[in-house]
Amino acid sequence: MPERHDLELLIKSHIPIIVIESREEARAVDMIRSMQLRLATPIFRWTVTEGLQRVDLVMDTQPFNAKPADVLGHIKSTRTSGVYMLLDFHPYLDEPINVRLLKDIAINYESTHQTIVLISHAFELPEELKNYSARFEFMLPNDQAVRKIVSEVAEQWTANNRKRVQADPQAFEMLVRNLSGLTHDEARRLARVAIYNDGAITDNDLPVVMKAKYALLSKEGMLHFDLDTDSFANLGGFSRLKNWIRQRQPAFAGKLPGVDAPKGILLLGVQGCGKSLAAKAVAGVLGIPLLRMEISALFNKFHGETERNLRESLKAAEVMAPCVLWIDELEKGIAVGDNDGGTSKRVLGSMLTWMAEKKAPVFIVATANDIEALPPELVRKGRFDEIFFVDLPDQKNRALIYDIHLRKRQLDSKNFELEKLAQLSEGFSGAEIEQAVVAAIYAGHAQQTTITTSHLVQEIRHTRPLSVVMAERIADLRAWAAERTVSVED
Numbered sequence: 001m002p003e004r005h006d007l008e009l010l011i012k013s014h015i016p017i018i019v020i021e022s023r024e025e026a027r028a029v030d031m032i033r034s035m036q037l038r039l040a041t042p043i044f045r046w047t048v049t050e051g052l053q054r055v056d057l058v059m060d061t062q063p064f065n066a067k068p069a070d071v072l073g074h075i076k077s078t079r080t081s082g083v084y085m086l087l088d089f090h091p092y093l094d095e096p097i098n099v100r101l102l103k104d105i106a107i108n109y110e111s112t113h114q115t116i117v118l119i120s121h122a123f124e125l126p127e128e129l130k131n132y133s134a135r136f137e138f139m140l141p142n143d144q145a146v147r148k149i150v151s152e153v154a155e156q157w158t159a160n161n162r163k164r165v166q167a168d169p170q171a172f173e174m175l176v177r178n179l180s181g182l183t184h185d186e187a188r189r190l191a192r193v194a195i196y197n198d199g200a201i202t203d204n205d206l207p208v209v210m211k212a213k214y215a216l217l218s219k220e221g222m223l224h225f226d227l228d229t230d231s232f233a234n235l236g237g238f239s240r241l242k243n244w245i246r247q248r249q250p251a252f253a254g255k256l257p258g259v260d261a262p263k264g265i266l267l268l269g270v271q272g273c274g275k276s277l278a279a280k281a282v283a284g285v286l287g288i289p290l291l292r293m294e295i296s297a298l299f300n301k302f303h304g305e306t307e308r309n310l311r312e313s314l315k316a317a318e319v320m321a322p323c324v325l326w327i328d329e330l331e332k333g334i335a336v337g338d339n340d341g342g343t344s345k346r347v348l349g350s351m352l353t354w355m356a357e358k359k360a361p362v363f364i365v366a367t368a369n370d371i372e373a374l375p376p377e378l379v380r381k382g383r384f385d386e387i388f389f390v391d392l393p394d395q396k397n398r399a400l401i402y403d404i405h406l407r408k409r410q411l412d413s414k415n416f417e418l419e420k421l422a423q424l425s426e427g428f429s430g431a432e433i434e435q436a437v438v439a440a441i442y443a444g445h446a447q448q449t450t451i452t453t454s455h456l457v458q459e460i461r462h463t464r465p466l467s468v469v470m471a472e473r474i475a476d477l478r479a480w481a482a483e484r485t486v487s488v489e490d
């Protein structure tokens with residue numbers, strides 16, 4: 001196995017600290033143990049629960065060496081050469097003493113030949129130790145390997161049930177794509193989830209598989225998996241945006257080999273005009289999962305270090321690819337002033353770097369209501385494929401939005417004078433139109449009459465749209481957008 005060979009070479013190449021970032025702890029440990037004869041040096045394994053244990057011989061554990069600083073102190077003082085696998089050591093690198101002890105051990109490498117192998121699901125080594133270290137990564141199965149895994153699981157099911165698995169070829173391929181980014185074991189487990197319930201691979205399995213996959217990856221609460229996507233049919237207007245997305249859809253379905261999938265778009269504009277709804281509809285139309293990044297949670301002290309949170313979220317998104325990464329109200333995260341010790345600046349920097357370098361088909365849909373708060377480097381040309389401006393709906397689109405929301409509530413829009421309603425609600429956002437429809441339904445219900453155009457007219461008359469209250473801000477927004485964005489409408 002080339003992986004084992006590479007790892008062995010790394011251990012033999014006099015690098016004091018090796019970081020293995022993997023969800024396959026057992027695989028990493030077994031692989032290193034299997035090298036014992038060739039390494040010809042003692043191999044130890046440490047966990048905070050069991051302490052240190054020599055594993056190339058049958059030896060008792062040393063529970064007295066369970067504490068992180070104790071085990072490092074012990075390794076440093078014994079000077080026994082060996083490979084020391086420290087499992088889940090990552091939380092303890094917040095302690096300066098542990099960092100220093102690791103550095104001491106690393107500096108002594110040439111005389112002691114002690115290799116520290118840090119094995120955790122995610123690992124960020126402090127700067128002080130980076131010079132002494134190397135990272136090792138397991139390769140994940142490629143599409144061909146995943147296809148083989150799914151076929152094996154199907155064969156097992158067939159053997160147990162004496163029936164063939166019903167597999168729709170397209171659903172089979174979608175399943176294979178959705179299992180990418182997982183380890184062998186994980187892919188096998190999820191293939192069972194898909195096949196064992198009904199002996200078939202169909203479109204219905206995909207949401208369940210995606211949800212299970214997401215649960216495997218995301219332990220923290222920065223990314224939310226939204227099964228609740230939407231369709232373009234429920235989004236009034238946005239004709240140019242809809243065409244733009246439809247044209248690029250083949251790139252996401254893997255039908256344009258050699259063409260990079262689009263990076264992402266920024267939807268900027270007036271509040272309540274359907275930006276969030278559009279983000280959900282984009283995922284629905286592309287037929288890929290929607291991951292919503294919670295910008296405020298990212299910055300929440302309670303969740304720990306912001307930049308690490310961001311990195312882990314972006315990594316999870318890459319594994320979920322192809323997917324839409326929806327960053328709603330972007331300005332809330334990036335716009336924080338200069339009084340946060342530079343965190344928001346660094347987060348913005350990491351975000352931009354990631355956007356520029358990412359290879360996985362993660363399509364970013366960012367939304368923002370406020371431009372003043374957005375740093376200029378974010379809206380510079382080339383960051384996003386396109387910056388779309390979302391304005392208040394015009395007369396024609398207001399009629400469409402009435403139609404959508406009436407039909408959503410089982411009302412026949414043929415019974416309403418949509419043109420008249422659209423005219424009367426000049427300056428209304430989509431959200432305000434929806435509100436008028438809902439309020440009219442309540443009013444009609446209270447009066448025990450069927451609701452008619454006049455109920456809606458009443459509600460419209462009672463509404464003072466935000467665009468009136470915020471006329472000046474909207475004018476500024478339009479002026480800014482005119483030079484830098486394209487409209488979502490043709």
Ligand SMILES: Nc1ncnc2c1ncn2[C@@H]1O[C@H](COP(=O)(O)OP(=O)(O)O)[C@@H](O)[C@H]1O
Pocket residue numbers: 234235236237270271272273274275276277278367393401404429430431432434
């Ligand atoms: N263009 C539209 N078509 C249909 N419904 C709309 C539209 N714009 C707004 N709405 C309704 O208003 C709600 C709130 O809009 P939202 O997408 O949250 O606006 P934004 O994100 O721009 O502030 C939506 O969930 C939807 O029900």
Ligand SMILES: [Mg+2]
Pocket residue numbers: 272275276277328367
């Ligand atoms: Mg919104």
